[in-house]
Amino acid sequence: GEDVEQSLFLSVREGDSSVINCTYTDSSSTYLYWYKQEPGAGLQLLTYIFSNMDMKQDQRLTVLLNKKDKHLSLRIADTQTGDSAIYFCAESIGDTDKLIFGTGTRLQVFP
Amino acid sequence: GAVVSQHPSWVICKSGTSVKIECRSLDFQATTMFWYRQFPKQSLMLMATSNEGSKATYEQGVEKDKFLINHASLTLSTLTVTSAHPEDSSFYICSARVPGLDKNIQYFGAGTRLSVL
Numbered sequence: 358g359e360d361v362e363q364s365l366f367l368s369v370r371e372g373d374s375s376v377i378n379c380t381y382t383d384s385s386s387t388y389l390y391w392y393k394q395e396p397g398a399g400l401q402l403l404t405y406i407f408s409n410m411d412m413k414q415d416q417r418l419t420v421l422l423n424k425k426d427k428h429l430s431l432r433i434a435d436t437q438t439g440d441s442a443i444y445f446c447a448e449s450i451g452d453t454d455k456l457i458f459g460t461g462t463r464l465q466v467f468p
Numbered sequence: 469g470a471v472v473s474q475h476p477s478w479v480i481c482k483s484g485t486s487v488k489i490e491c492r493s494l495d496f497q498a499t500t501m502f503w504y505r506q507f508p509k510q511s512l513m514l515m516a517t518s519n520e521g522s523k524a525t526y527e528q529g530v531e532k533d534k535f536l537i538n539h540a541s542l543t544l545s546t547l548t549v550t551s552a553h554p555e556d557s558s559f560y561i562c563s564a565r566v567p568g569l570d571k572n573i574q575y576f577g578a579g580t581r582l583s584v585l
Contacts, residue, residue: 398579454574
């Protein structure tokens with residue numbers, strides 16, 4: 358079945374880079390996404406990558422996809438306190454609308 | 469990006485009552501909307517897919533009669549939690565796709581926190 362796993366917690370110092378990792382099991386993923394959720398709020402789409410791509414960069418965000426190992430990562434350069442939130446990776450399966458979400462990684466940025 | 473609005477943001481109700489949550493697409497028409505449920509410190513679980521003008525498609529294990537979904541217009545989907553009980557307390561989030569754009573991108577509302585006493 359479909360399963361998406363993330364580490365639960367990451368703590369980084371302000372100005373350092375953060376790397377959030379995600380593994381998934383379904384090889385028919387078409388798109389993979391990163392969403393950000395601040396306390397008590399909905400989800401904000403940060404970036405996404407098509408499954409035939411290896412890397413995508415968007416300003417401070419870099420997404421790396423290793424399809425062979427079914428591993429997705431999100432690197433945030435120059436992490437700021439405003440980046441503190443929960444980050445969810447998600448995958449869409451085949452041609453369906455369905456999104457499978459990971460367990461979420463809580464990123465805490467300290468001064 | 470596209471804007472999806474949810475109302476109310478927080479609701480407290482007595483056990484046995486029904487609660488309606490609205491999800492609106494503000495600057496686009498959404499033929500398909502999605503309803504998710506999120507328990508504290510957990511991930512989002514898809515409950516159902518709401519299709520304008522037709523019946524919703526529910527995920528396995530989600531009670532259709534408990535969670536009534538109506539998508540009567542291209543900008544509004546509603547989720548009604550009927551005869552709510554404390555175990556229904558959760559964070560409910562809707563999302564919508566923008567027609568004409570990448571069909572795999574979903575934009576999310578801010579969520580509704582339901583507390584059943």
